[in-house]
Amino acid sequence: MPSPHRGLGVPAGWTDRIKKSLSGFGLPRLIISGFLLLLFILALMMKMDLKILISDSLVRIGMNGILVLAMLPSLRCGAGLNFGLPVGVICGLLGGVISLNWNITGFAGFFTAIAFSIPPAIIAGYLYALLLERVKGQEMMVGTYVGFSVVAGMCIFWLMAPINNPALIFAIGGKGLRYTLTLSDTYAKILNNFLAFSLLGVTIPTGLLLFFLLFCFLMYLFFRSKIGLAMTVTGANQMYAVSSGINVRNMRISGVILSTILAAIGIIVYSQSYGFLQLYTAPLYAAFPAMAAILIGGASLARASISHVLIGTILFQTLLTIALPVTQTILQGSDISEIARIIISNGMIIYALTRAERR
Amino acid sequence: MSASTFLTLKNISKSYSGAHVLKNVNLSVKAGEIHSLLGENGAGKSTLMNILFGMPVIHETGGFEGEIILDGETVAITSPREAMDLGIGMVHQEFMLLPGFTITENIKLNREITTENPISKILGRSLETLDEEAMATDARAALQKLSLTVDESLPVAGLPVGYMQFVEIAREIDKKNVRFLVFDEPTAVLTEGEAKRLLDVMKRLSAEGIGILFITHRLDEVLEVSDTITILRDGEVVHQLTRKEANVELLAELMVGRKIERPALPRRKTEPTDEDPILTIRDLQVKMPGELVKGISLQVRRGEILGIGGLAGHGKLGIANGVMGLYPATGEVRKDDKPVSLGSSKSALERGMAFVSEDRRGVGLLLTESIEMNIVLTAMQIQNKFLRPGFLPALRLEDRKAIRRQALKFIEELDIRCAGPAQPVQRLSGGNQQKVCLARAFALEPDLLWVSEPTRGIDIGAKQLVLDLLVKFNRERGVTVIMTSSELAELRKICDRIAIVYEGKIIGILPSDASDLEFGLLMAGKNTRKEVG
Numbered sequence: 028m029p030s031p032h033r034g035l036g037v038p039a040g041w042t043d044r045i046k047k048s049l050s051g052f053g054l055p056r057l058i059i060s061g062f063l064l065l066l067f068i069l070a071l072m073m074k075m076d077l078k079i080l081i082s083d084s085l086v087r088i089g090m091n092g093i094l095v096l097a098m099l100p101s102l103r104c105g106a107g108l109n110f111g112l113p114v115g116v117i118c119g120l121l122g123g124v125i126s127l128n129w130n131i132t133g134f135a136g137f138f139t140a141i142a143f144s145i146p147p148a149i150i151a152g153y154l155y156a157l158l159l160e161r162v163k164g165q166e167m168m169v170g171t172y173v174g175f176s177v178v179a180g181m182c183i184f185w186l187m188a189p190i191n192n193p194a195l196i197f198a199i200g201g202k203g204l205r206y207t208l209t210l211s212d213t214y215a216k217i218l219n220n221f222l223a224f225s226l227l228g229v230t231i232p233t234g235l236l237l238f239f240l241l242f243c244f245l246m247y248l249f250f251r252s253k254i255g256l257a258m259t260v261t262g263a264n265q266m267y268a269v270s271s272g273i274n275v276r277n278m279r280i281s282g283v284i285l286s287t288i289l290a291a292i293g294i295i296v297y298s299q300s301y302g303f304l305q306l307y308t309a310p311l312y313a314a315f316p317a318m319a320a321i322l323i324g325g326a327s328l329a330r331a332s333i334s335h336v337l338i339g340t341i342l343f344q345t346l347l348t349i350a351l352p353v354t355q356t357i358l359q360g361s362d363i364s365e366i367a368r369i370i371i372s373n374g375m376i377i378y379a380l381t382r383a384e385r386r
Numbered sequence: 387m388s389a390s391t392f393l394t395l396k397n398i399s400k401s402y403s404g405a406h407v408l409k410n411v412n413l414s415v416k417a418g419e420i421h422s423l424l425g426e427n428g429a430g431k432s433t434l435m436n437i438l439f440g441m442p443v444i445h446e447t448g449g450f451e452g453e454i455i456l457d458g459e460t461v462a463i464t465s466p467r468e469a470m471d472l473g474i475g476m477v478h479q480e481f482m483l484l485p486g487f488t489i490t491e492n493i494k495l496n497r498e499i500t501t502e503n504p505i506s507k508i509l510g511r512s513l514e515t516l517d518e519e520a521m522a523t524d525a526r527a528a529l530q531k532l533s534l535t536v537d538e539s540l541p542v543a544g545l546p547v548g549y550m551q552f553v554e555i556a557r558e559i560d561k562k563n564v565r566f567l568v569f570d571e572p573t574a575v576l577t578e579g580e581a582k583r584l585l586d587v588m589k590r591l592s593a594e595g596i597g598i599l600f601i602t603h604r605l606d607e608v609l610e611v612s613d614t615i616t617i618l619r620d621g622e623v624v625h626q627l628t629r630k631e632a633n634v635e636l637l638a639e640l641m642v643g644r645k646i647e648r649p650a651l652p653r654r655k656t657e658p659t660d661e662d663p664i665l666t667i668r669d670l671q672v673k674m675p676g677e678l679v680k681g682i683s684l685q686v687r688r689g690e691i692l693g694i695g696g697l698a699g700h701g702k703l704g705i706a707n708g709v710m711g712l713y714p715a716t717g718e719v720r721k722d723d724k725p726v727s728l729g730s731s732k733s734a735l736e737r738g739m740a741f742v743s744e745d746r747r748g749v750g751l752l753l754t755e756s757i758e759m760n761i762v763l764t765a766m767q768i769q770n771k772f773l774r775p776g777f778l779p780a781l782r783l784e785d786r787k788a789i790r791r792q793a794l795k796f797i798e799e800l801d802i803r804c805a806g807p808a809q810p811v812q813r814l815s816g817g818n819q820q821k822v823c824l825a826r827a828f829a830l831e832p833d834l835l836w837v838s839e840p841t842r843g844i845d846i847g848a849k850q851l852v853l854d855l856l857v858k859f860n861r862e863r864g865v866t867v868i869m870t871s872s873e874l875a876e877l878r879k880i881c882d883r884i885a886i887v888y889e890g891k892i893i894g895i896l897p898s899d900a901s902d903l904e905f906g907l908l909m910a911g912k913n914t915r916k917e918v919g
Contacts, residue, residue: 254780256759256769266749270712270730270741271764329754 059323059342059371066349068179073356078228080349086219087344089235090300093242093293094317094342095324097286099168102321103250103261104282106159108376110170112314113178114155115290117147122202123295123304127213128192135215137299144291150285156280171314178311181283185306208304231331242289247333258282263329293317319343319372346371392417392597393474393566397453400433400444402705406658407433408450408621414598415566415614420588422600422608424641425618431601434618435568438469439476440468473565475558477572483550487545490518490525492542493557499524502698504547532587546697548580555587559596566597573607573775577697578909585611605634641846651880652861658687658882664834664866672701672708679704680890681714686868691860693881693898694870695735697909702864702870702887703744706836710734710741712749721834735768740832741822744839744870746816753812758793759805760811760822765829796825800855817848839869853880874905 032048070077094112099110109115122144128135155173162169186203190196197203209215249255261268261278268275294313298304321331324339347368354367394414400407408430415421421673425431436443437450440463444450453460456472463469483492499521500506500514525538532627534552536545542553551572558564563883569588573581581604588611592598602608608615615632615642617625625640665686672679679701686692696702708715712733719726727733734741735780743749752760765771772789776782793807800821804814811822827835837856841849857880860867871877877884878898886908894913907913 221599248783249781251783252781253766253770253773253784256763256784260752260755260763263752263755264748266712266745267752267763270710270731270766272711272730272735272750273767274732 034316056323056325056338056342057347059374063342063346063349066346066353069352069357070349075352075356076346080352082230084345085229086232086235086347087338089219089239089318090212090297091293091320091344092239092336093289093296094260094313095293095320096242096246096336097289097293098241098317098326098332099246099250099331099333099336100258100285100289102326102328103255103262104258104279105171105265106156106169106279106283106286106329108318108321109283109286109290110167110314110318111155111159111173111177112286112290112317113174113310114151115148115287116294116310116313117177117233118151118287119144119291119294120298120310121147121302122291123210123298124188124190124195124208124306127208127210127304128190128195130192130213132213134214134217134381137217139293140214140295144295145288148288148291149284152284153280154335155287156283159283160276160279174314175311177208178308181310182307204306206305206309208297208306210302210304214299217299218296219300227283232300234295238296242292243333243337250263250333254278254281267272315376316343316372319375322375322378343372392457394453394455395438396453396455397432398434398437398450398454400430400437400450402447407619408437411452411618411621411623411855413623415599417597417915418592418595419613420592420598420600420611422602422612422615423618424602424605424608424615424637429618429641431618432570433621435476435601436566437572438463438474439466440464441466467829470561471563473563474568475561475564475566476568476570477551477555477558478570483542486541488541489529489536489538489545489553489556490522492553493525493528493538493560494521494770495557504715524560525556528560529553531559531590532556533583533702548576551576551584552587555584557659559591564596564693566599567591568599568601573602573604577699579697581607582859601690605637608632608637609634619876623649636848651857654689654861655687657853658689658690658866660685662688664688664722665868666718666720667705667709668718670705670708670715670719672704672713672715674701674704674707674713677701677707678702678890679708681717682887682890682892684885686866687882688863689866689883690861691856691867691869691880693877693884694868694887695872695877695884695905695909696887698872700887701890703838704839704890705887706868706870707743708743710739710836711892712741712743732768735764735830738830738832739834739836740764740830741836742827742838742840743843744822746819746823746843750826751811751819754810754885756808757797757802757811757822758789758807759830761793761796761825762789764826766829768830771829790823792829793825796828800825801851815844815848817844817851820844820848820852821855822851828859832865834866834868835869836870839872840869841871841873841876847850849876874909878905 034178067077070080073085097112097115101107107312122140122142127139129139131139131212158173159166159169172312188204190204195208196206197205218234218238219232223233250259257268257273258278258281260271261273261275262282265275265375268278294310320343322333322339323343324336324337326332328338392415392501396412398411399409409428411434413421413423423431423434438454445464454463460477461472463472484495487495497691499517500511501517503513503515506514522538529536529538529552532552532555534549534556536549542550545553551885558567572584578582585607588598588600594735600608600612605707609629612629615627615629616623616636619641648818665683667682667684670679672681682705694702694705704713707713708728709719709726711734713727715728717728719728721737721739724737726737747753752763764775766784770782771780772785772792773782774785790807795803796802797807802818802821802825804818813821814822845851853876856869858866859865868878869881881898883895884898885892886905887893888908888911893911894908896908
């Protein structure tokens with residue numbers, strides 16, 4: 028029988044109410060939060076410097092946030108999790124390399140990198156979206172392989188790139204970009220240090236967090252706009268969208284392009300905080316932590332929102348930041364935290380995908 | 387209890403977390419009897435069947451009170467498998483068939499006839515060879531009982547819907563011990579001809595001594611085949627009567643529990659005429675699977691309610707779907723003498739037409755979204771309503787206040803029973819979901835409204851409400867309505883004219899007060915009147 032009868036006549040006890048609010052929060056988020064709390068307590072017991080741990084967490088939240096946000100448009104438009112995130116990441120790196128090659132420093136360098144990464148992201152995103160249109164229903168599997176292949180293909184490009192700035196190319200041989208390019212002379216930590224201040228010994232990377240929140244706000248507005256709602260409807264029920272006169276193909280393509288652009292911007296923000304541009308095979312697994320984060324935040328293939336991005340990024344990145352030093356202190360010299368990271372992020376992806384509603 | 391009583395449900399009560407869904411239900415079916423179970427949606431019919439078949443959902447929610455007595459002995463049925471072993475079979479509303487398998491394989495699934503072979507002697511029964519000949523013979527025998535002449539080696543996929551229903555029945559009667567069959571709304575998906583055959587089969591089965599419990603909404607079917615009729619309302623048996631005592635009005639009244647009134651429709655100031663057409667369709671062909679339209683020409687008068695009727699599968703549903711751009715179509719459609727480009731919902735919507743689809747959950751609604759979003763979204767996308775000012779039309783933001791206002795207005799006007807405009811529509815009942823679909827169309831303020839199967843799957847009370855709304859919309863705002871429905875009675879209640887579709891073409895248009903005979907003949911493909919229209 029349908030649910031209207033449920034709970035009628037029986038006063039909801041407080042245990043029920045707790046159960047209900049817990050199930051609303053979601054079991055995975057509950058476990059992760061509990062684990063996080065445990066780590067904090069352990070860190071306190073180990074007499075570790077909590078201030079540094081929190082500062083580091085804030086930085087990691089800010090630097091990964093936009094990459095997580097990039098998952099949102101592709102989920103919303105019905106293309107699923109963007110396993111092809113490396114496509115956008117590479118466009119971001121391309122912009123970064125161009126800006127670096129001209130040696131532009133400071134904010135000018137940072138924004139030049141973004142400006143030069145967006146056009147390739149639009150083109151690459153469009154082509155990638157066309158491909159996804161042909162494999163409707165299997166976007167996520169195909170996306171994974173597209174991501175892998177593009178990374179491999181770009182390895183050749185980085186080697187052949189027509190760039191002869193000696194600071195960027197291999198010292199020996201005089202050809203091919205280096206594996207990692209340092210940003211320390213141009214725009215490393217430009218956002219992190221913008222308006223940064225110290226609060227009770229915790230360094231707040233104001234610029235970085237503001238930049239992330241700005242993008243969250245822009246996406247929030249976008250999904251409240253006519254085109255954003257059309258995109259959401261396309262993902263929620265394609266036939267409803269068609270019968271509302273929405274061009275569903277265009278909406279899906281736009282969603283994937285938007286996701287690719289956000290990935291490009293995301294990796295530039297990430298790199299400026301990290302201090303290096305990582306080329307070659309580095310973008311290979313860029314998609315997985317971002318996916319894990321939004322899923323931990325409570326998103327599913329059928330439903331994803333800005334709050335899932337925010338909660339997920341905070342939980343997942345804080346967990347990673349704190350787990351590493353804590354476990355390293357407990358189990359001297361072991362690499363257990365790296366293993367834990369892989370188990371959590373991939374486990375989370377599997378968990379969420381197995382729970383996905385069939386459409 | 388007499389010896390001939392075959393199956394008795396005694397004092398059955400069931401509640402879900404304190405809410406009583408069944409209260410002291412008594413029902414018994416004799417061998418060779420057809421017993422109809424009537425009731426609105428939510429009357430408790432499905433719960434009763436779940437109890438009879440020992441469905442897990444019953445045990446998970448604390449079991450039930452009362453007894454099931456079979457041949458004088460109380461039995462405890464704790465799983466569908468046990469029900470099957472006791473000789474109780476079920477013909478489902480949705481087909482439980484494997485499309486890629488042949489008819490024989492479907493009938494014999496998991497009850498295959500096998501012979502030993504050397505490997506199976508060592509490794510067990512599951513590796514025995516199939517005796518395909520014996521299986522085919524059995525299957526043919528079962529099909530013949532239903533007087534179905536179809537090659538049993540054909541795959542089920544591709545069979546007409548009606549045949550699938552018969553294969554499903556063949557599977558049940560092929561079970562040698564079956565003594566009792568439940569038909570759960572078996573005619574819901576059948577054409578009238580197929581439904582009639584099914585009823586004949588039911589009569590024949592009962593003549594062979596099988597007890598039948600027949601669950602349906604269709605009153606005329608009940609009157610045709612039943613020996614006894616039980617009416618369930620709000621979980622209680624309100625009446626039990628024999629066929630001789632029953633008639634349609636009485637049954638409908640008992641089922642709903644309030645008098646169904648059929649007031650005369652309000653008159654218009656000027657009646658619609660052919661001189662002022664709102665829509666002209668010429669040679670429309672629509673490729674909608676199962677509902678092909680093969681060249682229809684039609685003129686719709688401004689201000690009328692036009693009905694489109696006909697048997698399932700003959701293409702009546704294809705017309706609306708083709709014009710509204712949901713399925714590929716060719717031909718010429720002119721609205722207010724301006725062309726509508728086919729294959730584009732946008733063009734159709736922009737010309738002032740709106741569509742309430744027969745596929746409520748698939749096309750009509752965003753199930754996980756709120757009522758208000760469902761109502762306003764189409765109007766927002768097509769007419770830029772409910773948007774705040776902005777430079778780029780695509781990036782204008784939603785106007786939440788206007789949306790809320792509109793939603794509240796419709797909730798009141800259409801009497802949508804809900805917790806509030808923000809409630810997701812998937813938690814609404816079928817009737818209220820249908821009202822949301824109507825509100826979605828009304829929000830477009832169309833001057834021509836297409837409505838397909840507006841009362842399918844909603845209970846009788848809500849049906850009347852929906853029909854009333856259409857009439858009100860037509861009379862008060864002068865909106866032309868084209869209503870497609872499988873229920874002729876419903877069309878005749880509110881339409882001015884009714885076009886009957888036969889084999890993808892319009893075979894005739896009748897005024898709604900034409901005789902039953904004329905409608906019947908048109909449905910069967912025989913036009914007795916010379917002129918059309």
